[in-house]
Amino acid sequence: MRVTAWSNGNPRPSGAGYGVRLSAADRDRHFDRSWTSIVLDLGAGEVTVVALSASFWRRCAELRSASIGRWLLGRGLAPWPKGQPPRLVLRHLHGDRFQLRHPEK
Template sequence: MVVTGWNNGAHSRHGAGYGFRVQTADRDAFFQKDWTSIQVELEGEEGTVDIALPGEAFWSENGAPLVSPAVGRWLRKNGLAPWARGNPPTFILDPIEGNRFRVRKAPRQRPAF
């Protein structure tokens, strides 16, 4: 599934306030309401990051982002944050098994001519 970078507007150097925005259709297809967190493998990093699911807000009509300072540090380390307003980077979030996922940078698309 394709997800986008998310930030609360603060762009902290320490990674706070960063995460991923999941489309509601993907949320409904790949996430389960009884999960309280997910485990995410970040491309190029060892181990996983535990990201808490924001409860009812995540399952609301508009959804809520998956937020973690570890994600923010990874974005900044890889030159993916901060980004220009309204132009967040895109990623591929692959389900692995259960509540475990892998995230990788989406390939850059060539402009259409």
């Protein structure tokens, strides 16, 4: 599924304040409401657990994680020009496991 990078408006060099935003339709199609977290494969052997907040199921379909932020920063994808977040691919592998990729890398 196509997702976009997300920032809370005050991201940190540590990666805090970053994540990815997905559509409500993709959230409802690929995520189970019983999950409290997902396992995210960031490539190069890096796997992280991302908590799903209560707001994820309401209006804020964002996966928020400093690990995602460090991944974005490490690939030169963050910070980005205002209003131009990079487009990414989030692949549902199975169960609560997903893989995040930049389509051009």
